[in-house]
Amino acid sequence: MSTRAVPPPSIPPRRSRFSPRRRYGEGPLHLVLLVATFCLAGYAGVRLLDGDTVGVLLWFAGSAVLHDLVLLPVYAGADRALRAALGPRTALVNFVRVPAFLSGLLLLIWFPLIARRTERRYEAAAGTTPDVYFGNWLLITGVLFALSALWLLVRALRSRTGRRSETKVRPSAPH
Amino acid sequence: MPERRPTRSLPETLRTLRALRTPADPGFWRSPVRGARFTAVLGVVLLVGLTLLFVTGLLSYAAYNPDLNPVNDKTPGKGWLGFYLFSWPTGPHWLYRLTQGLHVTVGIVLVPVLLAKLWSVIPRLFALPPARSVGHALERLSLLLLIGGALFQFVTGLLNIQLDYLFPGSFYTLHFYGAWVFLAGFVTHTVLKTPQAVRVLRQGIPRGEGGTRRGESGTPRGESGPPRRGTDTLAAPDPLPATLSRRGALAMVGAGSLLLLITSAGRSFDGPLRRIALLTPRGGTDPGPGPNAFQVNKTASAVRITPADTGENWRLTVRGPAGELRFSRAELLAMEQHSAELPIACVEGWSTSDQRWRGVRLADLAALAGYPDRPPGVFVESLQRGGSFRKAALRDNQVRDGRSLLALEVNGAPLSPDHGYPARIIVPAAPGVLNTKWVETLTFGEL
Incomplete structure (x- = not known):
């Protein structure tokens, strides 16, 4: 469909400036849904907050704030720093970005395990040691970067052979 | 061309200041990856995935049979939120292993x-007016x-x-x-955004004002982008050169x-398979060799x-209408022994493959306690001195299942101390913590 085929503008029904709909700004279903939402959230919320009210509120709102104002800017900033460091060699970005993202994701999710924050509790529960996970994380990270480097190498070799065959056709090409 | 060092005039300075963008300015967000389609794809994946998480989470609560006895219920103040509870079945025997494995x-x-979904919509957080x-x-x-909830x-x-x-509190309550x-x-x-997501996935970029006027209630009209143009209000108006396509970004996720x-x-x-799971709790290794070498x-x-608790002096107490009976481990081993191949499945999401348990049927013990047929539920108490689920209640359907055992052996060897020697409960499809170890007392009757 062409974007130019705009239907003739329908004239919206005239409403009083102070109609409830105009003030609410959305349809009636929207209002009903949101009232239901806050009823359910309130019913579960008083139970969630029963106990360490301030602690739970801090965790609930804090998780959103920490994500939006700390975690996201940190990884977005890291990505910007990577792009700045590589400068004009933009083709290299993803060879660092992808393994770094994957490794960082594992670290973010399994930080307590990798940092052995609960070593004694883990051993008491499982009877095995969580010592191995830091090494495993390093190993996975190493493999990811190695795979990325290998891919880059293969690509470079391929493009070089491509270029060499090109130079054979045009031996006078200036370097 | 010779470079000329520019001297800044006032209007130029103002222009520079205006170019300093705040997050409220759509131009502040410059990733070429953001866009309605990217968000819609992630949204649909989350719609399916989070629904699965919610449903399997509710099932896990039901699997504890919380309405059976207060010892099984970590959220007794649930009120109507427990409206859906039902008797947790004993089959298929891998039921909890599947639902909780999926959940985690x-x-x-x-x-x-x-x-990625949160990243894709972050400009909306700062949009003005609020x-x-x-x-x-x-x-x-x-x-x-x-x-916040997610x-x-x-x-x-x-x-x-x-x-x-x-x-800040008990995991069961908070979660x-x-x-x-x-x-x-x-x-x-979901209700407010699914129509938009479906439209974006079917027809491409949303059509701004014209596309959403047809009275689809709840659909925000045109969001905050410039009207009339068929705009993708999630896409950066002033994107940087792409280093990764949207498809590439989805592939990375x-x-x-x-x-x-x-x-x-x-x-x-x-x-x-466990050895492949290199970075996850209970991944990588099984605890040692031998018949008891499972999680x-x-x-x-x-x-x-x-060892003194579980040695020669240990006795199992069985209570019921027939009175209070006491059995040594040797006496239990002399009863009719039955086998069952059942897994251990933990609320934490890990589980073992089926193990071959051997011991006395709970139904047989109920008969000795005075319930020769149609036995009721049982209240189980452990020797353990600390930790939650020291006591647990099992429902009548769990006692009646022929695979529900007071296990004395596993995989052809006596239970190890860590697996509950001298005797433990094993019930098909029940969450791990209801399979009480180091059992001391079984009380059959109304719970």
């Missing part, structure tokens, strides 16, 4: 999808329930399976009520999920069980 593993795998109308303000408030659930869940109990608060925001967001799946899913199996939920030493 899918939760882990969805982390990159959730993060609210266009009362309705819009309420909707944004409901987004706090959705996003992050709260993921963080408490991930910390709990790593035994890092940082959160159960947190799920309902999350659900409130989730359902509303998918690769994150795949990596998490590979390094986690093996925690639900013994042997080579342990809590060791004997952790709950201060000593």
Whole structure:
């Protein structure tokens, strides 16, 4: 469909400036849904907050704030720093970005395990040691970067052979 | 051409200042990856995935049979939120292993999808004005329930399976009520946004004002972008040159999920699959060789069980209408022995493959206690001195199942101390903690 085929503008029904709909700004279903939402959230919320009210509120709102104002800017900033460091060699970005993202994701999710924050509790529960996970994380990270480097190498070799065959056709090409 | 050092005039300085963008300015966000389609794809994945997490989470609560006895219920104040509870069945015997394995593993795998979804809509957080109308303000408030709820659930869940109990209260309470608060925001967001997501996925970029006027209630009209143009209000108006396509970004998120799946899913199996699960609690190794070398939920030493407790002087007490009976381990071994191949499946999401248990049927013990047929439920008490679920209640359907045992042996050897020597409960499809170890007393009767 062409974007130019705009239907003739329908004239919206005239409403009083102070109609409830105009003030609410959305349809009636929207209002009903949101009232239901806050009823359910309130019913579960008083139970969630029963106990360490301030602690739970801090965790609930804090998780959103920490994500939006700390975690996201940190990884977005890291990505910007990577792009700045590589400068004009933009083709290299993803060879660092992808393994770094994957490794960082594992670290973010399994930080307590990798940092052995609960070593004694883990051993008491499982009877095995969580010592191995830091090494495993390093190993996975190493493999990811190695795979990325290998891919880059293969690509470079391929493009070089491509270029060499090109130079054979045009031996006078200036370097 | 010779460079001329520019001297800044006042209008130029003003222009520079105006170019300093704040996050409220759509031009501040410059990734070429953001866009309605990218968000819609992630949204649909989360719609399916988070629904699965919610349903399997509710099933896990039901699996504890919380309405049977207070000892099984960590959220007794649930009120109507327990409306759906039902008698947890004993078959198929891998039921809890499947539902809880899915709950935790899918939760882990969805982390990159959730993060990408939040990243894709972050410009909306800073959009000005903060609210266009009362309705819009309420909707944004409901987004706090959705996003705060989702992050709260993921963080408490991930910390709990790593035994890092940082959160402010009991995990069961926080994760159960947190799920309902999350659900409130989730359902509303789904109802309000699914039509938009479907339209974007079917027809491409949203058509701005003209496309959403046809009275589809709840659909925000044109969002905040310039009207009339068929605009994608999630896309950067002034994008940087692309270093990664949208498809490439989705592939990167998918690769994150795949990596998490590979390094986690093996925690639900013994042997080579567990060894692949390199980075996940209970991944990598099985505890030692031998018939008892499968995952342990809590060791004997952790709950201060000593050899003296479980030695020659140990007796099992069985109570019922027939009175109070006491059995030594040798006397139990002299009774009719039955076998059952059953897994251990933990609320933390890990499980073992089927183990071959051998022992006395709970139904046979109920008969000795005075219930020769149609036995009732049983109240089980352990020797263990600490830890939750020291006591547990099993429902009549669980006692009546022929595979429900007071197990004395596993895989052809006596139970090891960590697996509950001298005797433990094993019930098909029940959560791990209801399979009480180091059993001391069984009380058959109304619970």
